[in-house]
Amino acid sequence: MTDRRPFVGGNWKMNTDLASAVELAEDIVAGIGGLTEQCEVAVFPPFPYLHSVGKTLEDHRIILGAQDVYHESNGAFTGEISVEMLLDLKVGVVLIGHSERRHVIGEPDELINLKALKAIEAGLDIILCLGENMTQREAGQTKQINLGQLEAGLSGIPTSQMSQVTIAYEPIWAIGTGLSATPADAEAAHGDIRGKLADLYDDSVANSVRIQYGGSVNANNAGDLFAQPNIDGGLIGGASLKADAFLDIVRDAARSG
Numbered sequence: 001m002t003d004r005r006p007f008v009g010g011n012w013k014m015n016t017d018l019a020s021a022v023e024l025a026e027d028i029v030a031g032i033g034g035l036t037e038q039c040e041v042a043v044f045p046p047f048p049y050l051h052s053v054g055k056t057l058e059d060h061r062i063i064l065g066a067q068d069v070y071h072e073s074n075g076a077f078t079g080e081i082s083v084e085m086l087l088d089l090k091v092g093v094v095l096i097g098h099s100e101r102r103h104v105i106g107e108p109d110e111l112i113n114l115k116a117l118k119a120i121e122a123g124l125d126i127i128l129c130l131g132e133n134m135t136q137r138e139a140g141q142t143k144q145i146n147l148g149q150l151e152a153g154l155s156g157i158p159t160s161q162m163s164q165v166t167i168a169y170e171p172i173w174a175i176g177t178g179l180s181a182t183p184a185d186a187e188a189a190h191g192d193i194r195g196k197l198a199d200l201y202d203d204s205v206a207n208s209v210r211i212q213y214g215g216s217v218n219a220n221n222a223g224d225l226f227a228q229p230n231i232d233g234g235l236i237g238g239a240s241l242k243a244d245a246f247l248d249i250v251r252d253a254a255r256s257g
């Protein structure tokens with residue numbers, strides 16, 4: 001048992017349209033009951049729907065999240081979104097370095113770190129995402145890759161601001177594939193990440209930062225994953241697009257806390 005409050009995020013990625021995004025948010029609000037007392041819950045809609053989904057979540061204890069942010073405040077950065085814009089929409093948390101940003105869009109560690117620093121400085125919470133691909137896993141590089149991404153992403157973030165940080169361990173080979181890491185494998189990776197947080201910061205930071213697991217989490221496997229001592233909830237893709245499945249996963253996380 002720890003005093004870390006489980007945290008479940010629904011990353012909707014590039015899915016939904018305006019009507020279905022609002023409906024999904026309404027259904028989550030309708031079913032959430034008292035679960036937010038035991039578990040922190042956030043949803044990450046596509047940018048164009050942040051405003052409408054935010055209105056639906058208003059007065060409920062579900063946090064509005066963004067899937068990405070840019071590290072400049074304003075100017076000639078066509079297509080980018082600033083932290084100020086997110087704060088305007090009452091976004092409370094932002095994903096940084098999701099594997100699809102890293103590997104589909106091509107974001108390097110340096111850019112991910114700039115985004116993390118900017119979001120933290122502006123008062124946003126962040127979920128720093130990291131994880132190895134299958135080739136790296138098979139080459140025995142899982143720990144080295146994860147800890148390298150962790151150190152690079154957190155570079156320059158002081159101890160005093162680590163309360164704004166959550167880590168999401170999302171092995172790339174498990175994302176959207178139906179192949180989840182086993183609870184034991186995920187727990188081992190989370191333990192390594194927590195150990196590195198103790199090296200980079202101190203035991204108090206290591207014990208208080210939440211580490212979510214992501215990668216094919218569903219209502220059937222969530223309970224076993226979240227029961228692991230170093231797994232503090234999850235970042236959910238596909239299964240977060242159905243309110244019932246998402247709420248079942250939140251229920252499992254609330255029970256694990």
Ligand code: 13P
Pocket residue numbers: 011098170174175176177178214215216217235236237238239
């Ligand atoms: P899936 O749950 O669809 O595997 O996606 C995980 C993820 O990338 C969440 O950010």
